[in-house]
Amino acid sequence: MIPQEKDCSKAMLSIKDALEAVSGNWKLLILYALCSGPKRFTELKKEVIGITDKTLARELKNLQADKLISRHVYDKTPILIEYQITDHGRSLNKVLYELWNWGLSHRREVIG
């Protein structure tokens, strides 16, 4: 399915890009939490159990840089800042579904 180029480095580069975008301990958990709707920093912190303020702030910045989430500031009192998954972030769904599905069969295969 992936083109069998003699120089497979381009195909590998795409796969590495994707792996990097979702790897790490927190990114997927944050994206998962945002799947059910936009959330404030404090709401995310409650949902992503165990994450520190510093790590959450850093990961939110990384996810924004990767255009997987967007940050919205609403002129209210007090000011409301919300994070929302983008269409690009939602497009990860299929990848995550395949990873999830394969991960299940992998656990059955390896652990038995």
Place this chain on the structure above:
Amino acid sequence: MIPQEKDCSKAMLSIKDALEAVSGNWKLLILYALCSGPKRFTELKKEVIGITDKTLARELKNLQADKLISRHVYDKTPILIEYQITDHGRSLNKVLYELWNWGLSHRREVIG
């Protein structure tokens, strides 16, 4: 598509299992090289450019432990040892295709 359980830790665990099985610098390159047929250590070393003997030996062991590849010893002179992708290894195809596909769109989205 992934069950939205209140405790999403099980779904995350499956995704993490899958990510761990394919992450790292070499695993995918080795699997990719084995897609076209069984290969000897020296053939793999030639195809997976830049890998050292030590790293290749270690990664082959890891891939065997994950049942993604199998090792076959043939009683010939000299003895022939070949590595082959397993059905379980081949089942990664769909995951890799989705990762590859999403990685391409991610590159377009982020780099523009």
